[in-house]
Amino acid sequence: MAPSTPYPRIWIGDDDKPSFQTAQELPKPSPGEVLVEVLYSGINPADIKHATLLGIKNTVAGYDFCGRVIQTEPNSIFQKGDVIAGYTPTNLKRPTKYGAHQSYLACPESMCFLVPENLPQSHAACVTVITMTAADAIFNLLKFPLPWEGRLPPKTAFLIWGASTGVGTSALQLAKAAGADPIFVTASKARHSRLLELGATRCFEYSQPDVVEQIQAAVKEAGAGPVQYAFDTAGSYSTPSTADLTARCVANTAAIVSVVLRKDKRFLMPLATTDSDVEIHPPELPVPITIPARKDASDRAYRVLHWAIKRYGKEFKIPNVKVLGGDAQEFMEQLQIAADGGGQFGRVVVKHPFH
Known part of the structure; x- marks a missing residue:
């Protein structure tokens, strides 16, 4: 299915509150990145708390995702049509292309993984950040x-x-x-x-x-x-x-x-x-x-992530995953509940597209 615009996204503005917007253009991946059609995005406290506590705002919210690759570079480790998951970069002045709570995103290949059969797509959309x-x-x-x-x-x-x-x-x-x-x-x-x-x-x-x-x-x-x-x-x-x-x-x-x-x-x-x-x-x-990079620490954490994914459902699991439908108002309410420290035991993900 060809990408379509406009498409919905959840924005975090100067008031640190989520709001519904529509985007008019597809994200433009940089070298080393893939363009992804989002199937599910995971809700994290950081989606709002990074605005209130770290000043990361005026951008599209969200980090965790599971989606389908729709564009790659010729030498990519992924192919068009692959179902991948991962999380996107963070920083002040974070580019909007990295927000997970939108229909399409760009993500560095190094922050993604192929979703294996033992990992449900909805669970894949909320496992990486935590x-x-x-x-x-x-x-x-x-x-x-x-x-x-x-x-x-x-x-x-x-x-x-x-x-x-x-x-x-x-x-x-x-x-x-x-x-x-x-x-x-x-x-x-x-x-x-x-x-x-x-x-x-x-x-x-x-x-x-x-x-x-x-x-x-x-x-x-x-x-x-x-x-x-x-x-x-x-x-x-x-x-x-x-x-x-x-x-x-x-x-x-x-x-x-x-x-x-x-x-x-x-x-x-x-x-x-x-x-x-x-x-x-x-x-x-x-x-x-500026919090300096810790390259060795990153490599070690990624090794642990892949260890957990390989053993998902046995030695490692998310206790419960609740999947929301496509209602944007409920979506934004759940974002605020997560930021306030409330919500259910387990994780909440949103099935895309939402409206």
């Missing part, structure tokens, strides 16, 4: 051994705050594969049974006033303390913040990661994209800053 972010945290920042290269020492405790998020469930499964044990997690009570199935040792209701004391007691009971590794995958700025609560549960010398920037210098922030410099402009800073 897996790459979790892999950067677990294997680069916390320096856990790669699953096929070794195991952590016995009684290496790990804490995940907000384990029912997309990054949280990914981090849980990757940490288990690296040999972390025991793994303590927080989440709402209704999600505990699924998290235990995915590899958690003990689950705690994060809203309990004594949750920190409960975790500390469990660590002592397991004989695995003090906790030296922790990951705040909730990224809340409440009072106390999820970072504050995480830090209270672990050793003063612990390596701690959070999915959002923290003023506390003990916290490192993982990125889904580390193969190139990323310029951001947090609102509290007077000028933009």
Whole structure:
């Protein structure tokens, strides 16, 4: 089917809110990129939070996608008609061609993969960002051994705050594969049974006033303390913040990661994209800053992504994927829910085209 214009897209403007637009021209791929007809796009908190927290706005929203290749270069690793998935680059002044929440996008070949038979297309559309972010945290920042290269020492405790998020469930499964044990997690009570199935040792209701004391007691009971590794995958700025609560549960010398920037210098922030410099402009800073590329880290995370895709449905999976139809208003509501930290257990994707 030939590409058609105009086509719909979701825009993030100066007000940091999603809005419906139509595009008049197809994206123009640069050398090394493919043109893709989007079949599904995945909703991530970053779709809006990158505007509010990092200054990435006035562009088409979205990173995760699954789609069909409609144009390649002669020497491309892909062919016209291939069903591929992946995620698109981020940066200040991000070109509109990279937004996943539109009918057509351009993407560097290096950020895509062929969708295998064991990976449903709707799941392929929401697996890359969360897996790459979790892999950067677990294997680069916390320096856990790669699953096929070794195991952590016995009684290496790990804490995940907000384990029912997309990054949280990914981090849980990757940490288990690296040999972390025991793994303590927080989440709402209704999600505990699924998290235990995915590899958690003990689950705690994060809203309990004594949750920190409960975790500390469990660590002592397991004989695995003090906790030296922790990951705040909730990224809340409440009072106390999820970072504050995480830090209270672990050793003063612990390596701690959070999915959002923290003023506390003990916290490192993982990125889904580390193969190139990323310029951001947090609102509290007077000028933009550049996060330098970490090429080796990127290569390691991609190896983990492909490990997870090969084993998808067995050793690694997304607990639940909800597919939205083509209603743009519902689409934008779900984007805001994700940015606000709400929504279902699992992931939400949108089937294209939408209107």
